[in-house]
Amino acid sequence: MTIEDRRDREKQQMKELILQAAAHIIVTDGYDMLSIRKIASQIEYSPAIIYHYFNNKDEILNQILLQGYENLMSALTESHTLAGSPETRLKYLTRKYIDTALENPDQFLAVQLNKSSQVQNFTSYLFEGAADEKPALKILAKSIEEICAGQNVTDGEIEMTAQIIAASTLGFITKLIIEQDISAQRRKQLIDRFTETVVRMASLKMEAQPINSVMKRKGTI
Amino acid sequence: MTIEDRRDREKQQMKELILQAAAHIIVTDGYDMLSIRKIASQIEYSPAIIYHYFNNKDEILNQILLQGYENLMSALTESHTLAGSPETRLKYLTRKYIDTALENPDQFLAVQLNKSSQVQNFTSYLFEGAADEKPALKILAKSIEEICAGQNVTDGEIEMTAQIIAASTLGFITKLIIEQDISAQRRKQLIDRFTETVVRMASLKMEAQPINSVMKRKGTI
Amino acid sequence: MTIEDRRDREKQQMKELILQAAAHIIVTDGYDMLSIRKIASQIEYSPAIIYHYFNNKDEILNQILLQGYENLMSALTESHTLAGSPETRLKYLTRKYIDTALENPDQFLAVQLNKSSQVQNFTSYLFEGAADEKPALKILAKSIEEICAGQNVTDGEIEMTAQIIAASTLGFITKLIIEQDISAQRRKQLIDRFTETVVRMASLKMEAQPINSVMKRKGTI
Amino acid sequence: MTIEDRRDREKQQMKELILQAAAHIIVTDGYDMLSIRKIASQIEYSPAIIYHYFNNKDEILNQILLQGYENLMSALTESHTLAGSPETRLKYLTRKYIDTALENPDQFLAVQLNKSSQVQNFTSYLFEGAADEKPALKILAKSIEEICAGQNVTDGEIEMTAQIIAASTLGFITKLIIEQDISAQRRKQLIDRFTETVVRMASLKMEAQPINSVMKRKGTI
DNA sequence: AATGAATGAGATTTCATTCAT
DNA sequence: GATGAATGAAATCTCATTCAT
Secondary structure: OHHHHHHHHHHHHHHHHHHHHHHHHHHHHOHHHOOHHHHHHHHOOOHHHHHHHOOOHHHHHHHHHHHHHHHHHHHHHHHOOOOOOHHHHHHHHHHHHHHHHHHOHHHHHHHHOOOOHHHHHHHOOOOOOHHHHOHHHHHHHHHHHHHOOOOOOOHHHHHHHHHHHHHHHHHHHHHHHHOOOOOHHHHHHHHHHHHHHHHHHHOHHHHOOHHHHHHHHHOOO | OHHHHHHHHHHHHHHHHHHHHHHHHHHHHOHHHOOHHHHHHHHOOOHHHHHHHOOOHHHHHHHHHHHHHHHHHHHHHHHOOOOOOHHHHHHHHHHHHHHHHHHOHHHHHHHHOOOOHHHHHHHOOOOOOHHHHOHHHHHHHHHHHHHOOOOOOOHHHHHHHHHHHHHHHHHHHHHHHHOOOOOHHHHHHHHHHHHHHHHHHHOHHHHHOHHHHHHHHHOOO | OHHHHHHHHHHHHHHHHHHHHHHHHHHHHOHHHOOHHHHHHHHOOOHHHHHHHOOOHHHHHHHHHHHHHHHHHHHHHHHOOOOOOHHHHHHHHHHHHHHHHHHOHHHHHHHHOOOOHHHHHHHOOOOOOHHHHOHHHHHHHHHHHHHOOOOOOOHHHHHHHHHHHHHHHHHHHHHHHHOOOOOHHHHHHHHHHHHHHHHHHHOOOOOOOHHHHHHHHHOOO | OHHHHHHHHHHHHHHHHHHHHHHHHHHHHOHHHOOHHHHHHHHOOOHHHHHHHOOOHHHHHHHHHHHHHHHHHHHHHHHOOOOOOHHHHHHHHHHHHHHHHHHOHHHHHHHHOOOOHHHHHHHOOOOOOHHHHOHHHHHHHHHHHHHOOOOOOOHHHHHHHHHHHHHHHHHHHHHHHHOOOOOHHHHHHHHHHHHHHHHHHHOHHHHOOHHHHHHHHHOOO
16 A cells, blocks of 8 residues: 555645645736646646646636635634633734735635635625634634623624624735735734724624713713 | 717717626626627627727726726715714715625725726725825724714824724625625625624724723623 | 819829828838828828728838839939049949938838839849830949940940949948948948949959050040 | 657757748748748648747747858858969859858848848948958958958958948849849859959959959969 | 647737728 | 728737647
């Protein structure tokens, strides 16, 4: 079996090499500059051999997207087991997610903004009951739940809040990636602020008090 | 002059026809599947005639992007002059923005997720001082400012909050567009919730009270 | 008839306008950059109208070539009636030809290097008997004949010499046009030298005592 | 290594095939009628494969031009080492040059009449000092120098004479190529005459007593 | 396992030309 | 007389993919 094993291992290594090259091209030249020829020339093989390891271009793309998704997921699951107040943990979770996303920005966008149902199977989370199916959303919902513990909040409310926070974070990261001229300092500032805002988004029942200040301002009281 | 007028009108109609076809292709097949050939075959003309109305492919793309942007902007400016409490107005603003975006979903994404510096000139708003330069952000910041009136909030804080809300809204809309299986009802629910969340994001100094509940829960008090 | 006359005149003017524009494009952008569209945009008319005056692109080209040829020819015929020794006249003739060619360099090359039999009908002169048919060659042959007067030279020899001088001059002018970096001064130097060389080429029997005979004829001896 | 060798050889053959086809098109249809499509259909391959052997159209063109130039140059260098009187050698040189040019007439014209600075780098020779830089001109100048040996002739005069002879020869060959109806016999006659004329062009000081000096040198006197 | 050769389809763009108005 | 609209053909070039070796 050892011969077969080695063969398998080598095959896997080659597949990985191809995927890395492809990912690099996406990151460097953009998503739609990816071509089999470019991959081939990067790994210094002939284009034809690539078809020995993948059936077609789409298969390569999907693999990359999948990898990116798994990357993000592991970052999340890893960080949600931490100690501390739920607020702190939510902040950390958010920050971890943002950081991980920014490590492979183009891959992140490629995955998260992908419409193909194949990818959507992984990335969709707006539907009702998503908190039960999607691990990442479940983690997020858990955090929110803890923050709102003791208050009268339904699971549905928590789920929707999780969804909205997730979508907002996606938007925030997207903008950070797309606007390329932002300084590192500014970026840090914005991320700090965003994590705080996320906590506020998660504090569901806070409407009770704030209203006062509003009414005061309006002279109602 | 009527002859010239008619010609102008017809030319304008043809341009519009081309733009619509192009937008439709972007919607259907994705942004980088747009080709002059496809446009031509969709409008059932020869590819060459398209160059009679536009100088090149980029000109068509830019027109689409510009139209989308202007569309959104006019929706915003139109709605920010309304009466009512600042919270109500912010909600309305948000909702209007979402609705307008969803009217031309793919065009919206094509614009807002476009990295080209040409488009970024219009759509970027994360940089420091953006609230002074970008009309849309200015409107948003104004709303936030009113909501926080009487509290000790710096312009910088307001700007960042506006930026975060804007980015979050982008993310929310993006998800609504990308996840195509969401029912109209669910969508409505989510939008309602999102507008409320936005108000909470805008209420900067509300930390005062909520913290109590947190402390209570933790047994600190 | 006056109305028709005016129409004819106007039509002729328009044809001339088109030809000038075309010639200008050839001179400026090169021979194979000529296009109906370019002509049209230069005269600020629509491409279609050009077909009102010419049947097709080739007709325009041929007209230009013809004009260029006639231009050269008139320069020659004009200058061969001058007084002076035949050597001087030959020099002047040569110089005049060169100068005229250099006034419209691209047109000159376009005509003289054109292979189409239509153009060749005008420009060919290497065949036996050309000195009888081709006015320009006849003029040249006349000069040579005078230079060799009194010597035993056949008409055939004279014709061939004329042909060789003509071809050589073509080569010389061609190089002057093609090598664009030559200074005006160098050019002048070369032209001076060339005209002298042409005289030497024309002095057929000089092997015997060339200079003497020339001097004698001039009365120097 | 034989496999690789064979591949290389086949690749070289294919390149040659393409170049020949291209040259043939230039010959037949003219320089600016050359198109990748035409080449492909001539060799009965698909247009795309041509890009497997050449990067682009220009590369093909340049190869053709270069080949033509080198062809001519080797003809010259080969023939200038011959024995005999300088006059004989000059005649032979001239004739060899003409013959070689006429072997690939269109290629010759394509090279020699090409204005692109890339080609001009090879073919230009009218500038001052060209006799030092351009091998072909140097050879020619050498012949002239020998012919004028013992006379008071400056290097500058010799260079200019060489330049004028070269240009004249270009013109002569050009006409031979362009005028397609000339009989082989006539052509021979003209070439004979031209080579003699070239010797006369090269005999700079013959105004004094040319023949004598020549005779002297030849030991006739 | 790996490659070079080959292709068909398709991309953008330019052009000469026609035609109804 | 003049024009805008329209087209078909052709240009260069890139790409994903197949296949014999």
